[in-house]
Amino acid sequence: MTTTEASGDAVRLTGISKTYGSFTAVHPLDLTVPAGSFFALLGASGCGKTTTLRMIAGLEDPSGGSVRLGGQDVTGLPPYKRPVNTVFQSYALFPHLDVYENVAFGLRRRGIKSVKSQVGEMLDLVQLGPLARRKPQQLSGGQQQRVAVARALINHPQVLLLDEPLGALDLKLRRQMQLELKRIQTEVGITFIHVTHDQEEAMTMADTVAVMNAGRVEQLGAPADLYENPASTFVANFLGTSNLIEAEVTAASGGDLQLVAAGVKLTLPAARSSADVATGGKILAGVRPEKISLTHRDDEAGIPAGRNQVPGRIVDSSFIGVSTQYVVDSPVCPELEVFVPNVERDGRLVPGAPVVLHWNPAHTFGLGADQDIDAGIDDIDGESAEAAA
Incomplete structure (x- = not known):
């Protein structure tokens, strides 16, 4: 199955905002x-x-701004008049209907009599054809999620909205479904907008x-x-892990910034500094833990x-299987994190061992020192607070 959209923007938000009394949930936002x-x-x-x-x-009605879908201003339109469908974390399947009828529901509601070919095509897309006559309670969480996606896609929306659709699945199944959703999106060509608190999920699936x-x-x-x-610093800390080192710029030459932190000299490419x-x-000089090598002091x-x-x-x-994660006390930072692949493990690298951390200067990035160095670290997964936002 292939669904094509007119070239251009599927969604354009202009100055969109939402307030609840004195609380601002979304500040004026432009997004395309x-x-x-x-x-x-x-x-x-x-x-x-x-x-x-x-x-x-x-x-939700915005407090300000506009929503355009496919070039049409839909800000004042109710949900059923918008060319979108939503898949929620709960899936919201009809328990008394089998898989086939759950998927066919949207077509029948619109008065379409002949649904067999479209439902069959959609069940093939989500690889659930053999389970067409099962009830939702007879399916796994991942299968229920695919039914919900098929039910939404059969209406050929311009945009499919996914609100934490994988949140109820265990880790292994969630990773499988990340790839499955990406495959479905690529195959149908419909715009997907996916809300998640899971960094790995967003980075695996999204363009x-x-x-x-x-x-x-x-x-x-x-x-x-x-x-x-x-x-x-929020993005550096929220997307994975970052080591952020407070430093002073001592010189600039040849496209590089020369830094010093607690007496230690470092090099930072000027092009990689947002400050x-x-x-x-x-x-703030930043480096990701997996970019750092760890050498015993005897081999420096x-x-x-x-x-x-x-x-x-x-x-x-x-020891976490694919790598060993180290915490290292150093003059520049009391807790530098280093991820070392478990390929040829050095048995001397144990707590108490003197080491040298070293990395390619090109892997260093720079951020403004006026920011909160810990921003993004203390954010906790979960959606309980977002019910109010």
Whole structure:
């Protein structure tokens, strides 16, 4: 099955906002979602992502701004007149109807008599043809989720909205369904807008991710770009793990910034700094844990020249299968995190061992030192607070 959309924007939000009394759930927001894309709204509980989705669906009236779908202003239209369908975490399947009739429901409601070919096509798309006559309670969570998607897609919406659709699934099944949803979206070509608090989920599935925080979009872009080039401490900490080192800019030469942190010299590519800092100014130098190599102090002479090097001592280690995660106390930071693949493990790398952390300067990014260095770390998964947002 292939569904094509007119080129252009599937969704355009202009100055959209939502307030509840004195509380602002979504500050004035401009957002454009290209037609045919898989777009994710990512953020912690209470950040405004579900409220934004509900305003697109027409389930919440915006306090200001406009919603356009496929070029049409739908701000004043009720949900049933908007070319969207929504899949919720609860799936909301009809328990008295079998899979076939759940999927056919939207067509029958519109008075369409001959539904066999369309329902069959949709069940094939979600790979549930053999289970057509089962009731929802006879299906696994992942199968129920696919029924909900098929029921929504059979109406050929311009946009499919997904509100934490994988939240009720266990980890292994959730990962399988991430790939399944991406396959379905690619096959049908319909615009998907997916709300989630799960960073891995957003990065696995989406072409574009909007990271939301306190009712605002902190950063928008491709998953790899957000991860490699975070524009704020919140994004750096919320998307994975970052080591942020407070440093001073001592010089600028050849496209690089020379830094010093607690007497340790570091190099940062100027192009990877979102902060415009003059010599003598403060900056936060960031590096992801998996970009750092860990060498025992006895072997530091073998570290290639030109790498950023920080001395330290291991204070903790955790074996997690594919890698070992270390916490290292150093002059530049009391708890630097390092992820080392378990390929050739060095038995000397245990708590108490003296080490040198080193990495390619090109893997360093720079952020403004006026930001909260811990922003994004304490955000807890879950949607309980977002009911009020």
